[in-house]
Amino acid sequence: MEKMKKNKLAIALTATLGLGAFASTAQAINISNEGVGEYAYIPYFSVTKGQSEVIKLINTSNLTVAVKVTFRRGTDSQEVRDFNVIMSPRDVWSGQIVPSATGAKFVTSDTTCTVPDKNQWVNEGKGAYSVEFDTTRFGNNVSLRSENVLTGFNSQLISKIQEGYVTVAVMGVSSISTDAVNTVPYLAKHVNGVPRSCSSIDWGFANAFASVKSQFSQAENVLSVQSSLIDPARASAIEIPVSNLANAFNDGQGAGFGINNISLSSVDSPNASNVSPAASDVFSDRDAKLYSATFDAPARALSTVFQSESIFGAFDTTGTAQSSWVVNFPTKKWLMDLKPAVQPFSDSIVQISQALTDEEEAVTVTSNKTEFSPFVAPVVPRLALPFEVNVITFSKLNPLSSALNTDAAQGYAKGWQQLGFPTAVAVTGTVNGGTSGGATATYTGMPVIGFEYNEDTGIAASTALRYGKNISAK
């Protein structure tokens, strides 16, 4: 008890230490080539079939890292739970989303410190602790600009959260030595497999937040995030393709201790609206150019990183095979909430054009023979995807048992499909520096992430959807 008091006092005093300052260069958000970054999107979680989804974080650095893990419902990105994880240098933390009576909950047996501390979680026994996803905070209220999606909602979807996605954000890092007594890094450091005092860190967040914040500087690219969707009873598992983003939360040059995105666990932050600076670096394969531009809103900058003119992938529903595509519009909530501009979203319901091909190159949208005039062009099939996380099914088979499903009605048992975004509004930004500095960069398409899911008897596999970028500068 005495030790605890001492720890708490020390947290409060640490702000006065001379801790120096980091010199860092402001950079623009980009997809990490190394799978290590500051912000990660796990595009889908599901417990609809009794699955569990494992999430694993690896701190690849010698720094103490404060992380925010946020779970969002698939209908409209409203937050259903978040908490902070304080990772000591080189620490690995894991836990899993599992079914519960009210939908889903997060369970962990990992001893790494969390805020709230484990004593505020439900003790599941054998060293495991859980926290339920919240279904009461938003109730039937959908996100601000999603009212016209209401027809697509049914109360089941939001009264029992079983599908959604997860974001993992580095709020800040600390280079304070883990031997500096009673600092957050000291308290979070594992000794004989257990952190020194997670309850003291929790106390610090609740009662000496300014001091806690002062011990961290802005985020660095140190976190690797992995996720697997597991069906334990069937012994099957797939890797969920995670988007790891680098340079997401960099406030500016010379950021030092106390300049960070550290937030209380009760606050939905940082998120897409906190991306800083509001700039992105996107490489376009089409013209082999790196587009670096600045935008009018942080979420728009993030959006351009994911923006694609089209997505394509394969499907197979022959025999016992089944396929689904998870299509997530990760910035929709934030961009739809921006007024007056909503680019690239023109409506809450995203219209999708389909180009379908079977394995013999037969297509649904073009004629392969000569035609008499007047020729009536075939109607391009369209889908309407109402949610932020959508699951496209094929041949009305729903292998993920998703309630966020829309059937492709593709007409072929096996083939590939390309989806376009005919109603997308082009996003524009101002090119940073270089010979094109000041020019207008234009990004077409929609911000989208996801993967195709394929299963046959006893086998399941996933692969990221393929994206086609279209960026130009004038």
Place this chain on the structure above:
Amino acid sequence: MNILRQWFIITLLQMQLLGCAMVGIGGNDVEILKERAQARWEALIKKDWDAAYQYELPAYRQTHDVNQFRSKFGSKLQWKHIEAKNAVIVQENKTADVKLNLAYQILLSDGVPMDNEVEINERWVKQEGDWWIAN
């Protein structure tokens, strides 16, 4: 008096033993369900597919052989331990739900094995006087 008392005690013990035996033979559905769910999973953990197959519905076994049954399962993780926690009769003599704790090990993408434990829920149905796994 002593002989009479001894006889009474022995008879009482015999009655209790008989009672236990009767429960063991006829059993009650909750205990039977837990035992069958536990035994099925112990067979699965041992990869004794023939034994595990015997808990499938009679109708399923008429249309699917043991190889088809085997193909329902993948090999992405290794089952380690099973513990039947409880059984709840949903509809008398028709359906029941069984909760079990399953421990397994999985190799995540970074190649590091991870031990995990989850609660799984199974629906069982009663047909031809016995309980069978329905899912």
